[in-house]
Amino acid sequence: MNGNSLSAIRQLGAARALFENLGKPLRIATTGVGTLVGTFLGFQGLDAASRFFSEHFSTFLGFLDVSIFSRPQNFMEKGTRFLADFATLVRASSSTGKRIFVNSQQFFAYLSDQFSFLEEKAGDIPVFASVFDIHSESMQWRQIHKPSDLRAPLAIVPYIEPCTQGKKVFVSTQSFQGVCPRFPEEKEISLHLCLDSTSEKDFLGSASSFEILLSCDKMRTQELKRRALSGFDRVINLWEPSSSEDARFISLFQQGFVQASVQVHKWKKQNLFL
Amino acid sequence: MSSSTDSKIGLALGAGGARGFAHLIVLQKLQELDRTPSVITGSSMGSVIGAAYALTMNTRVVEKMIHHFVRKLSPQIQTLVKRLEGKGSWSDQLDMALKTLTRTSSLEADTLYSMLTEVFGKARFSDTKVPFGVVATDLEKGVTEFIDSGFLVDAVCASSTVPGAFPPVRLGGTQFVDGGVLRVVPVFEAYQLGADRVIGVDVGDRPVQQEFASSLEIISYLNAIKEKRILESDLGGASFRIFFDSLSLPWYRFDQSIEILQKARSHFETYYAKELERFVTDHTPST
Numbered sequence: 001m002n003g004n005s006l007s008a009i010r011q012l013g014a015a016r017a018l019f020e021n022l023g024k025p026l027r028i029a030t031t032g033v034g035t036l037v038g039t040f041l042g043f044q045g046l047d048a049a050s051r052f053f054s055e056h057f058s059t060f061l062g063f064l065d066v067s068i069f070s071r072p073q074n075f076m077e078k079g080t081r082f083l084a085d086f087a088t089l090v091r092a093s094s095s096t097g098k099r100i101f102v103n104s105q106q107f108f109a110y111l112s113d114q115f116s117f118l119e120e121k122a123g124d125i126p127v128f129a130s131v132f133d134i135h136s137e138s139m140q141w142r143q144i145h146k147p148s149d150l151r152a153p154l155a156i157v158p159y160i161e162p163c164t165q166g167k168k169v170f171v172s173t174q175s176f177q178g179v180c181p182r183f184p185e186e187k188e189i190s191l192h193l194c195l196d197s198t199s200e201k202d203f204l205g206s207a208s209s210f211e212i213l214l215s216c217d218k219m220r221t222q223e224l225k226r227r228a229l230s231g232f233d234r235v236i237n238l239w240e241p242s243s244s245e246d247a248r249f250i251s252l253f254q255q256g257f258v259q260a261s262v263q264v265h266k267w268k269k270q271n272l273f274l
Numbered sequence: 275m276s277s278s279t280d281s282k283i284g285l286a287l288g289a290g291g292a293r294g295f296a297h298l299i300v301l302q303k304l305q306e307l308d309r310t311p312s313v314i315t316g317s318s319m320g321s322v323i324g325a326a327y328a329l330t331m332n333t334r335v336v337e338k339m340i341h342h343f344v345r346k347l348s349p350q351i352q353t354l355v356k357r358l359e360g361k362g363s364w365s366d367q368l369d370m371a372l373k374t375l376t377r378t379s380s381l382e383a384d385t386l387y388s389m390l391t392e393v394f395g396k397a398r399f400s401d402t403k404v405p406f407g408v409v410a411t412d413l414e415k416g417v418t419e420f421i422d423s424g425f426l427v428d429a430v431c432a433s434s435t436v437p438g439a440f441p442p443v444r445l446g447g448t449q450f451v452d453g454g455v456l457r458v459v460p461v462f463e464a465y466q467l468g469a470d471r472v473i474g475v476d477v478g479d480r481p482v483q484q485e486f487a488s489s490l491e492i493i494s495y496l497n498a499i500k501e502k503r504i505l506e507s508d509l510g511g512a513s514f515r516i517f518f519d520s521l522s523l524p525w526y527r528f529d530q531s532i533e534i535l536q537k538a539r540s541h542f543e544t545y546y547a548k549e550l551e552r553f554v555t556d557h558t559p560s561t
């Protein structure tokens with residue numbers, strides 16, 4: 001699981017379709033926003049996860065809706081956007097500990113509160129998150145046990161600040177290659193299925209050097225994602241259609257459910273699960 | 275099917291700004307061995323050097339061209355170096371930050387195009403003496419486009435527009451930025467042009483960094499790691515790989531052309547000259 005904040009909701013719908021057709025997974029492997037969805041799913045179950053994200057949908061969007069995604073329509077908006085981008089540039093150039101786009105401090109305080117159940121019980125399905133170690137230039141798996149474990153897999157740079165632990169700097173594998181790698185082989189795992197909700201089309205634009213540089217960075221992530229996806233046995237594309245067309249929780253959930261159901265039926269017809 | 279001794283050898287020249295002058299050393303060696311490449315592909319600076327060579331098949335002309343432009347563009351190069359190294363005045367720095375947010379490039383759009391026009395004039399891909407192609411990045415779709423027809427100047431310009439420094443180039447309704455964004459060394463495209471074996475040349479400088487002063491530095495370093503991964507995967511397909519990894523200069527140090535060529539020659543002689551000779555001999559048709 002990976003994903004943009006909106007299309008990650010489709011993963012919940014897709015999970016329902018998969019649970020109904022194939023049963024529960026043995027492991028949930030995640031990165032980025034998919035870590036939030038996957039962790040809730042693994043620890044609290046599908047119904048509780050759906051309820052939670054439905055109720056907290058607008059709060060999440062409030063945190064993760066950053067000005068860089070919006071297209072200024074008029075003079076006033078352009079002015080505001082310019083000031084926001086200027087502030088972003090200054091913040092990003094001046095420190096490793098300040099917010100870049102998303103107010104990380106508030107966001108992680110909110111997550112600690114909402115994911116406090118992690119301290120109280122073990123999950124039904126073990127949840128793992130992939131993080132990228134900048135110094136060793138390698139990806140690592142970490143099992144999720146407590147709210148602070150969410151910090152590194154959610155460090156989706158440039159939107160959320162990198163995670164510093166001692167002398168090490170970690171970022172979300174999502175910001176490196178858009179998707180977590182194939183989970184290490186285990187005897188019981190016979191199928192590695194990826195719910196991909198990181199869009200390959202939402203490039204930022206070309207209105208300024210700043211946008212172009214961010215777009216180029218994103219293009220490299222997408223290029224690596226295309227290569228990483230070939231490591232999975234099956235991939236369900238959840239990033240199409242563009243999530244901005246109908247950004248209501250219920251629509252996104254249903255889209256995920258339908259897309260996964262159709263795909264699973266297709267695979268069953270082709271006997272791909274035998 | 276080709277036997278190992280009658281291969282069409284392709285040459286894939288990589289991106290890297292001024293460090294790309296080092297491509298000349300490989301071309302000189304191949305000329306010395308009397309084994310000109312059967313096809314050439316280039317990305318960014320690799321496209322400039324590759325196109326100049328494919329048109330003339332003469333390394334002396336290419337070398338003269340390099341020195342001519344470094345001399346001619348000296349004032350612009352000095353300004354570029356000052357700005358990018360933060361050595362300009364306070365007002366220069368502010369100007370740079372404002373341009374980053376309000377303009378598509380920090381340099382004038384005409385700088386690159388007029389220089390390339392002087393080199394390539396109205397030459398077309400069909401004028402090159404061996405099949406030649408360049409890669410550029412489609413900014414809207416986020417994919418690599420391979421261009422091997424039309425005017426050289428347009429395609430080479432599209433392939434060489436370093437993002438942020440030069441503005442995107444519009445060709446046939448598509449906005450392009452530097453080919454090196456997604457294809458640092460266009461190995462695959464050389465096979466596509468008909469090569470049986472490909473020599474891939476990388477001129478990247480990717481220093482290992484352990485300390486980070488700002489989030490921007492981390493983002494920029496992560497981006498360099500991504501480039502490295504893409505490169506490793508692409509170069510994996512090459513039959514012979516050359517890394518000019520000791521040049522240790524940023525892409526914009528065009529003013530260091532003589533030093534780059536000297537360093538590159540010495541590096542090449544130490545690590546690759548003999549092996550390349552053997553490779554070329556092994557794949558040259560016996561008479």
